[in-house]
Amino acid sequence: MAGTITGAMGYNSKVEGNIVLTTLDAAVNWMRKNSLWPMPMGLACCAIELMASASSRFDIARFGAEVMRFSPRQSDLMIVAGTVTYKMALATKRIWDQMAEPKWCIAMGACASTGGMYRSYAVLQGIDHLVPVDVYVSGCPPRPEAVLEALMTLQDKIARSRGVVLNQKQAA
Amino acid sequence: MSTATTTMEFGDTLARTAEMAPQLDVGEKLVLNIGPSHPSTHGVLRLVLELDGEVITKADTDVGYLHRGDEKIAENMTWNQFVPYTDRLDYLAPLANNVAYTCAVEKLMGYDLPPRAKVTRVICCELARISAHLLGLGAFAMDVGAMTMFLYTFTEREKIYNLIELLTGARFTTSFTRVGGQTRDLPPGFLDGVKEFSEQFMGKLDEFGKMLNRNRIFVDRTKDIGVISSTAALDFGLTGPNLRGSGNDYDVRKYFPYLGYETYDFEVPVGQTGDCYDRFAVRMEEMRQSVKILLQAVAKMPGGPWMVSDPKSILPPKDKVLTKMEELIHQFIVVTQGPDAPPGEVYFGAENPKGELGFYLNSRGGGVPHRLKIRAPSFCNLGILNTLLPGHTVSDVPAILGSIDFVMGECDR
Amino acid sequence: MSEAAADSSADLVAAVKILPEFRGETSWEVPKERLVELMTALKKEGMTYLVDITAVDNQGEDPRFEVVYELCDLSSRKHLRVKTRAAEGEPVPSVCSVWKGADWHEREAWDMVGVKFSGHPDLRRILMWDGYPHHPLRKDFPLEGLPTEMPDIAFTAKAPLEGGPFVTSPAPFSHEREPRAHPAEERSL
Numbered sequence: 001m002a003g004t005i006t007g008a009m010g011y012n013s014k015v016e017g018n019i020v021l022t023t024l025d026a027a028v029n030w031m032r033k034n035s036l037w038p039m040p041m042g043l044a045c046c047a048i049e050l051m052a053s054a055s056s057r058f059d060i061a062r063f064g065a066e067v068m069r070f071s072p073r074q075s076d077l078m079i080v081a082g083t084v085t086y087k088m089a090l091a092t093k094r095i096w097d098q099m100a101e102p103k104w105c106i107a108m109g110a111c112a113s114t115g116g117m118y119r120s121y122a123v124l125q126g127i128d129h130l131v132p133v134d135v136y137v138s139g140c141p142p143r144p145e146a147v148l149e150a151l152m153t154l155q156d157k158i159a160r161s162r163g164v165v166l167n168q169k170q171a172a
Numbered sequence: 173m174s175t176a177t178t179t180m181e182f183g184d185t186l187a188r189t190a191e192m193a194p195q196l197d198v199g200e201k202l203v204l205n206i207g208p209s210h211p212s213t214h215g216v217l218r219l220v221l222e223l224d225g226e227v228i229t230k231a232d233t234d235v236g237y238l239h240r241g242d243e244k245i246a247e248n249m250t251w252n253q254f255v256p257y258t259d260r261l262d263y264l265a266p267l268a269n270n271v272a273y274t275c276a277v278e279k280l281m282g283y284d285l286p287p288r289a290k291v292t293r294v295i296c297c298e299l300a301r302i303s304a305h306l307l308g309l310g311a312f313a314m315d316v317g318a319m320t321m322f323l324y325t326f327t328e329r330e331k332i333y334n335l336i337e338l339l340t341g342a343r344f345t346t347s348f349t350r351v352g353g354q355t356r357d358l359p360p361g362f363l364d365g366v367k368e369f370s371e372q373f374m375g376k377l378d379e380f381g382k383m384l385n386r387n388r389i390f391v392d393r394t395k396d397i398g399v400i401s402s403t404a405a406l407d408f409g410l411t412g413p414n415l416r417g418s419g420n421d422y423d424v425r426k427y428f429p430y431l432g433y434e435t436y437d438f439e440v441p442v443g444q445t446g447d448c449y450d451r452f453a454v455r456m457e458e459m460r461q462s463v464k465i466l467l468q469a470v471a472k473m474p475g476g477p478w479m480v481s482d483p484k485s486i487l488p489p490k491d492k493v494l495t496k497m498e499e500l501i502h503q504f505i506v507v508t509q510g511p512d513a514p515p516g517e518v519y520f521g522a523e524n525p526k527g528e529l530g531f532y533l534n535s536r537g538g539g540v541p542h543r544l545k546i547r548a549p550s551f552c553n554l555g556i557l558n559t560l561l562p563g564h565t566v567s568d569v570p571a572i573l574g575s576i577d578f579v580m581g582e583c584d585r
Numbered sequence: 586m587s588e589a590a591a592d593s594s595a596d597l598v599a600a601v602k603i604l605p606e607f608r609g610e611t612s613w614e615v616p617k618e619r620l621v622e623l624m625t626a627l628k629k630e631g632m633t634y635l636v637d638i639t640a641v642d643n644q645g646e647d648p649r650f651e652v653v654y655e656l657c658d659l660s661s662r663k664h665l666r667v668k669t670r671a672a673e674g675e676p677v678p679s680v681c682s683v684w685k686g687a688d689w690h691e692r693e694a695w696d697m698v699g700v701k702f703s704g705h706p707d708l709r710r711i712l713m714w715d716g717y718p719h720h721p722l723r724k725d726f727p728l729e730g731l732p733t734e735m736p737d738i739a740f741t742a743k744a745p746l747e748g749g750p751f752v753t754s755p756a757p758f759s760h761e762r763e764p765r766a767h768p769a770e771e772r773s774l
């Protein structure tokens with residue numbers, strides 16, 4: 001976006017064309033959406049496709065989301081990839097609670113979205129019972145392309161969000 | 173507790189632990205919880221370790237975070253409907269699971285597969301083995317600090333995925349086999365693809381070997397770590413590369429041959445000391461042997477039918493279903509009620525990448541199992557952790573877990 | 586094999602019932618009181634590899650549960666199945682002292698089917714969490730589960746099964762075996 005500003009005193013023709021005016025919202029959103037650090041909640045088979053989307057052929061780094069952090073405190077996007085069982089459910093919730101705001105969640109695959117093919121006594125029927133989900137990805141497992149698409153959808157959503165400053169005031 | 177670490181001698185870990193137990197039992201203990209969400213646990217394994225300084229004095233392995241109720245689901249499904257669930261057991265090698273499961277059902281039914289189906293299944297199993305070992309290798313190397321390996325192995329895996337996609341239409345939830353055969357015949361170009369892959373893969377494997385064999389960090393972190401003696405391995409029911417790394421040559425493909433494995437020329441690699449490095453080396457060599465089997469299978473692929481013909485229990489060909497009345501009725505009955513299995517019980521074990529994947533089927537007749545038990549190799553392999561980990565330091569844990577190479581989907585079912 | 590067990594004790598052999606062979610597999614049945622004795626003898630005879638332990642719920646039969654041991658002799662490449670029966674609440678002696686690997690298998694059988702093993706060093710649940718009140722693989726436990734609650738550890742709810750996976754139930758007649766939708770009262774979470 002903006003280049004370096006040299007010679008700050010008075011009018012400087014070099015500055016012209018190097019400044020972009022925008023709203024604070026748009027600037028902050030732009031930064032947020034292009035540096036999503038995912039927390040890969042790799043629970044089951046879908047995690048393998050998540051790994052595939054992070055590695056050589058699909059390369060999630062093109063969307064600025066290659067920094068997989070296994071520490072919830074360093075990440076802002078939780079990708080729930082896999083079957084959430086009841087035994088795991090509250091642990092997942094706890095990890096979500098430990099993530100700092102602002103945070104987003106992608107439910108990857110049929111299991112994380114709805115319980116998928118596991119209609120049984122041991123499986124939570126969708127992570128949205130516990131955690132607010134921003135993007136659902138269908139498929140069992142979704143192809144890596146679908147994961148990237150979900151990431152782009154989420155980026156659009158972040159770009160459209162408003163009231164960054166207001167929210168922080170309210171939170172304080 | 174510095175004395176404890178300095179007097180350690182490498183050898184049989186179990187014996188070492190027993191010997192060190194009195195020394196370890198002093199000082200204040202720290203309880204460390206690892207998992208269920210931790211990068212080195214490859215999924216959702218939880219370890220509760222009791223530490224004395226850096227040394228583990230007691231380990232408690234907690235599994236079940238991915239228990240999805242597969243066995244209960246199986247009791248409510250017809251034999252063929254359960255095939256997709258087997259994909260999700262060991263999700264690194266779904267084709268091999270499909271094959272193992274349907275072979276078990278076929279044993280119950282008393283079918284003998286036509287030769288083309290057998291060779292096709294051998295190709296499936298070996299492709300799956302290579303793909304699973306590759307991921308295991310990449311993850312293992314990453315756990316002990318060699319990130320690049322992971323990217324290299326994934327490049328190769330993508331090539332296998334392409335082949336599998338050509339064959340089944342899916343990248344890894346394949347659901348390829350059915351009781352009595354496969355869903356479809358080999359697509360054109362598949363065998364050439366397998367051959368091409370196998371030929372270039374040998375070179376890649378050498379490259380991988382070079383990257384790790386003489387990598388000082390890798391060798392130091394894996395040699396003489398996590399030693400499992402041959403008797404302990406057998407006593408705990410370890411199978412697969414973990415057992416063979418300890419010098420025991422049990423391989424189901426050799427001991428109880430199925431799918432005509434006795435007609436292929438391949439060797440079973442065994443390790444000597446049973447440490448993490450040996451298990452890694454066994455996997456590397458196994459991939460070489462798999463390539464050998466693949467090339468033989470491609471060369472001898474026979475023609476002819478690829479399904480057992482038994483109209484009462486086997487899905488009829490689709491074109492006949494659409495044009496003939498009788499086939500339509502059979503199709504309806506087989507799909508809604510399941511293939512009619514005789515009452516009885518069988519156990520069938522197959523050599524999967526992780527070890528012996530067995531199915532115990534208890535049938536009361538009819539289209540649904542009365543009890544279906546999955547003997548999951550990862551479950552049995554993890555059973556040794558409680559005994560294996562004490563005496564090691566915390567930094568050895570990722571190396572040991574990586575070398576045991578388990579999949580929680582299969583362990584917890 | 587049977588003569589091998591014979592020289593250890595003749596009446597042990599008498600206690601073993603040899604079941605008819607099916608698909609080339611040998612199965613023995615033994616009363617649970619003699620189980621450990623038999624297993625120890627078998628292990629000495631070369632059955633060093635315990636493949637698996639399965640518990641089966643035959644609801645409606647007496648005794649209700651069946652525990653199935655799959656053994657393997659690696660040197661002579663033989664497979665053997667040993668079965669024993671236990672009524673509800675009756676413990677089966679543990680074979681952990683014979684094979685260490687039996688530990689987790691027995692815990693699983695206890696967790697899933699609810700067969701107790703006497704003499705097991707640490708009989709806890711393994712796949713479900715401690716404190717879960719049911720044994721899911723019992724025939725009277727529904728696939729969709731039952732609601733339970735354990736604050737801070739886990740909860741369960743009933744899974745909605747309507748229109749879910751095909752569900753057929755075993756029955757002698759084909760019209761009863763057809764897959765059916767579940768009745769309306771079962772359809773809410």
Ligand code: SF4
Pocket residue numbers: 044045046047081082083108109110111112116117139140141142260345
């Ligand atoms: S959606 Fe399918 S692939 Fe993904 S975790 Fe569930 S069963 Fe596995």
